[in-house]
Amino acid sequence: MATGARRWLEPYPVYGSFIDETIGIVARQTRDTVSFAVGSPAQEALRLVGAEELAQAVIARDGARALGYGITEGDPELRDLIAADARARGVNATADQVIVTAGALQAIDLACRLFIRPGDVAVVESPGFTNALSALRNHGARVLEVPADDDGLDVAAAARLLSESAVRAKLFFVVPNFQNPTGATLSATRREMLVALAHDQRAVIVEDDPYRLLRYRGSDLPSLASLAGDVMVIQTGSFSKTFLPGIRVGWAIADPELVRAMAAAKQTMDSSTSSLGQRLVVEFIRRGRFAAHVDALRVLYAEKQARARAALARDFAGTGVGWNDPEGGFYLWVTLPRSASARQLLGAALEEGVAFVPGDAFAIERDHSAALRFSYSSPTPERIDEGVRRLRRAFDRVVT
Ligand SMILES: Cc1ncc(COP(=O)(O)O)c(C=O)c1O
Structure with a gap:
């Protein structure tokens, strides 16, 4: 396709979502990757629907x-x-x-x-x-x-x-x-x-x-x-x-x-x-299944949230990394030591086999570069433990 001659007509800028892009980034990884990136329901939850x-x-x-x-x-x-x-x-x-x-x-x-x-x-x-x-x-x-x-x-x-x-x-x-x-x-x-x-x-x-x-x-x-x-x-x-x-x-x-x-x-x-x-x-x-399904999801995700917080407490003690304690939902907000860059951490994390969404993806001008969104909804509890271990390895490589 001839593109040179068309340069005089530029499309207006359009904005998308780095959250959605992480789905493709994770899919393209050639090594096994634990994804804390997508806010997607767990496979177990999807199976429960039948x-x-x-x-x-x-x-x-x-x-x-x-x-x-x-x-x-x-x-x-x-x-x-x-x-x-x-x-x-x-x-x-x-x-x-x-x-x-x-x-x-x-x-x-x-x-x-x-x-x-x-x-x-x-x-x-x-x-x-x-x-x-x-x-x-x-x-x-x-x-x-x-x-x-x-x-x-x-x-x-x-x-x-x-x-x-x-x-x-x-x-x-x-x-x-x-x-x-x-x-x-x-x-x-x-x-x-x-x-x-x-x-x-x-x-x-x-x-x-x-x-x-x-x-x-x-x-x-x-x-x-x-x-x-x-x-x-x-x-x-x-x-x-x-x-x-x-x-x-x-x-x-x-x-x-x-x-x-x-x-x-x-x-x-x-x-x-x-x-x-x-x-x-x-x-x-x-069929009257919705309320019971949501009850089951609450149990499932509450367990995952507790597992994620426990894994972070185990593997990030004394590192200056912090995280919050939401009463529901899919996400933790993880803060890194002030000088750290979550974007840079993501590069090392992907090499270690774990993904998340860096904080700057959630802003236009304000600075959230030393924070990240940690979604615990999708991986199994065992994979949450493994993902946090990998995250710690990436952290040690990037944040000194
Ligand atoms: C706050 C918020 N609103 C909307 C959506 C999109 O939901 P839907 O899949 O219904 O388009 C999401 C999904 O991540 C979300 O987190």
């Missing part, structure tokens, strides 16, 4: 309904189920406030399509969920990274930064429970403060909540949507972490007029979410 039998039953019974194009807003039965679940946790939703999407990721992109045009200010946690930061940037947002700590987004700092930069926020993007990448949960006080700030700014909140059900300790906090009053909240969720990520089924809950607008935007993207994927979810829930 997808083969479920798919056979759905295709045999639903035929074209499972294999043809679907309604853009989603399978009516699934919309009902998602709305009923939202009502059960204090969000006043009916089926016409639900749109089923290709994962939570598409729901986030749809929210951007509705509310972001070039130059609009979007406030995000730093470190924050890379794919959302990139989606916002791809829609032209000016992204304001606000520090997050063990209690989630520092809302007072957000207010201060907005006022110092003399800009109005259009959209707040937060992952309130067991955030990606740190695992932190937004405290009750900060939830109320965030709703008040969004009210002052006349901004929309995108509350992205795929990990809510994977709580191992402590108790649930009220969602931003349940606290919203007259603040507009788009709540996004997913069956990726609690069922099967490969079927790409997530959702958004929002006011009916926003759902209609999101459906219009979705018609230019994929017309409808996978009909088969949606019918698999419905069948699983209809």
Whole structure:
């Protein structure tokens, strides 16, 4: 293909996700690699679903309904189920406030399509969920990274930064429970403060909540949507972490007029979410298996989290490496001694046969280079031990 003559036409820059790239990086490794990189459910969890039998039953019974194009807003039965679940946790939703999407990721992109045009200010946690930061940037947002700590987004700092930069926020993007990448949960006080700030700014909140059900300790906090009053909240969720990520089924809950607008935007993207994927979810829930499955996942991942923390305590004692203790989800946030570079560590780690996502992948300008996201969801407990041993070997080579 002749490329030289085409140089005068440059595409606009587009942003992706280093998290997703690590999947390919790990796949290309020629040596055995323990991956703490992907936030993917464990193989054991996927097997528990029994997808083969479920798919056979759905295709045999639903035929074209499972294999043809679907309604853009989603399978009516699934919309009902998602709305009923939202009502059960204090969000006043009916089926016409639900749109089923290709994962939570598409729901986030749809929210951007509705509310972001070039130059609009979007406030995000730093470190924050890379794919959302990139989606916002791809829609032209000016992204304001606000520090997050063990209690989630520092809302007072957000207010201060907005006022110092003399800009109005259009959209707040937060992952309130067991955030990606740190695992932190937004405290009750900060939830109320965030709703008040969004009210002052006349901004929309995108509350992205795929990990809510994977709580191992402590108790649930009220969602931003349940606290919203007259603040507009788009709540996004997913069956990726609690069922099967490969079927790409997530959702958004929002006011009916926003759902209609999101459906219009979705018609230019994929017309409808996978009909088969949606019918698999419905069948699983209809058989009454979902609650018990999530209970089993909680046990599975709580054990893995404890195993990962114990392995880190064993192999990194006295090194200056630190890690946190989230109450749920898939991630630990590991901090290295101040001068260390997680990117550099990743190079050595891959040679030793272990992978993770370096902290700088979760930011645009703020410095998280001496930290990394450690996902314990996917490897077995024995592989977690082995992966941490390899990580220590890599650390000894790179960090002096
Ligand atoms: C915070 C957060 N939001 C959304 C997603 C994407 O989920 P889905 O597979 O439903 O698109 C992830 C997946 O890692 C996530 O961590």
